[in-house]
Amino acid sequence: MTGLGAGLDKHFADRAWANAPEVADPDDLTEREYLRLFAARPGMYIGYTTLHGVTSYLNGYDQAARRHGGSGLDGFREWLIANHVGEESCVSWWGLIQWIALPDRDAVGPFTPEEELRVLDVLFDLLDKFLAQRESVI
Template sequence: MKHLQELSEREYFASVRQRPGMFVGKTSFAVLAAFLTGYDQHAVRHGSPGLAGWREWLVTRRGQDCNHAWAGQVLHIALPNGWDNMWDLPPADERHTIDVMFQLLDAFLAEREVA
C-alpha cells in the first residue's frame, strides 16, 4: 500500500471516491465539492496546479458556458434537467452527481497527465 505522498492525483481522488465519508464525514456532492475546492486552494498556495483548467475543461465538455463555478458545471452535466438546491439533492441525484463528478475529474486528470 502506498503512502499518501506517493499517490498520484488520480490515485488520491480514486481513494476519496471509494471512501468519501472517511475524508469529508457526510457524503454529499456539496461537501465533496467544498473538499475539492479546499484541495485546489491548498495546492495553488503551495505551487502545484491543483485543479487549474478544470472549470474550462468542464465548459468545453458540456459545450455551453454559464456563470457557475466548476461545481455548477458538474451539476449541469450530471443533472441536465436542473436542480433546486445543491445542498439538498434527492438521494438518487446525490449519488449520481457524485459519481459523475469523480468520473469527470478522473478524465480531466488523465488528459492533463498526458499533456
C-alpha cells in the same frame, strides 16, 4: 449513521474496491491518485458523504494544492465547458457538474438521494477523466 450520508458512504465504499489505486507511499501519489482515493471513500475524509461536503473538500484541496505549487483543479471548469457544456458559462465547476449530471432538473429545491448520488458519480468520473488527460500531456 443513518439517512443519506450512510447510503452514499456505502455506495462509495462498494465502488472503492474497483477504483482505488494501490498505495505504497502516500507522499508519492499524483493528484489523480490522491483524488481517486478520496473518490473511493469520501466519507473517510469528510465524516460522511454529501455533495456539499465533497465539493467543499475539493475546493479546499484545490486551494491548498495551488498554494503549495500543485495544479489542484486548475483547468477543470474550462475542461468541463469545452468537453461537456459546449458554450461559455459563468457557472462554477460544481454547478456545471450538477447540470451535466441532471440536465432536465429544475435548479430549485434540494436533491433527492438518487440525484445526489448521480451528481457525485458524474463528478468523480469526470474529475478522473480530466486528471487522466492532464497527466497525459505533462
